[in-house]
Amino acid sequence: MVWQEKLDALRAFFRETERALIAYSGGIDSTLVATVAHDVLGDRAIAITAVSPSLLPEELEEAIDQARAIGIVHEQVETHEMDNPNYASNPANRCYFCKSELHDTLKPIALERGYPYVIDGVNADDLQDYRPGIQAAKERGARSPLAELGITKLEVREISKGLGLSWWDKPAQPCLSSRFPYGELITTEKLQRVGRCEVYLRKLGWRSLRVRSQGDTARIELPPEQIKDFVVQVDLEILVATFQRYGFLYVTLDLEGYRSGKLNQVLDLNAPHHRQDLGTNPAMIKSI
Known part of the structure; x- marks a missing residue:
């Protein structure tokens, strides 16, 4: 059962990490990360949701409900990407400025509380699209266990369903x-x-x-x-x-x-600055 092997690898990641502060949007990816982190680490795992105009109130309520169902400690912080003209003007790398604001907000919280880095829900499929936000997270030392372990979106759903998470088929809902x-x-x-x-x-x-x-x-x-x-x-x-x-x-x-x-x-997706690289072992992402 391939998804079970990926789940075991994800659990091993958190056993090695020992503590986890998760950038938790309530989407299926970050929710799976939060679920497994809590299962392995208990109260040593915490999920934090960034609240801004780009997040619907209904999505925030869903994130709260899911965190409650998981049992993980859940907090909210405000982010202010709309104050940055580099974001509001909506250039092709807008996501870079969004994730910069997110991780510039979360990283100090993580370090202050003794967490080594922020963990996000980027999956292996995300590396195949133009996602400049991935670079912003990488620059700030964030970790992406789903991508690092080669776990695709389909496998995120398979693992979530296997764990009995009722939102396993939740549609993707980006910013x-x-x-x-x-x-x-x-x-x-x-x-x-x-x-x-x-x-x-x-x-x-x-x-x-x-x-x-x-x-x-x-x-x-x-x-x-x-x-x-x-x-x-x-x-x-x-x-x-x-x-x-x-x-x-x-x-x-x-x-x-x-x-x-x-x-x-x-966009010209073949341009060098549009390619993603989290240092993932190519052998681990052959299922993409």
Whole structure:
């Protein structure tokens, strides 16, 4: 059972670490890291969630509920990436400034409390996409056990399901800033607008989705196989009126469908500064 072997390796990582402070977003990756850390280390593991306008209140509540179910000590800290014009101007390396703020906030807390470094939920698949935030974390000495052990997103779900975690199939939910094309200014109001629209669609029963913001236009992305059902089942007139109430003028549906990292297609992903490297042993990531 491959996922059991990966779980054993993850447990061994935490036995060697002895103490763990985890950058915990409530997503499936960091939640698995927090779960295994707590199982191995008990109260010597702590999860900290960064709270900012790019995190929906509903997602924070889910993170709190999951941490409570795990039993891990859970704290919240505020981060202020929106105060950094290098972040708000939304350049192609925006994520670098976001993760810099996160780790510049968490690292002093870790060192003050005797934790050797911050541990995050970056998985092996993340190394194959353009993720400048990974470099920011690496520069600040963070560790990424899922990536280091070659644990992919699919394996994160398999391990989570094997452990009986009810959120094992939770859709990926990256920072709300990822909904904006590079170069479009990000504001708190725009983040809230996108967030409200996504919450609205989820309440209608659509779990895996993105609402991309392009100026005054909202572009809804759904898995391709769900597009026909969406058009038939949703009252489009009410949907448009709701999106307009939240601040959009126009509402469109992306006929290509949802694809993770879609906005990165405008980048030259072969450029050297777009490649990731956490020093992972290539032999351990052959399953990617």
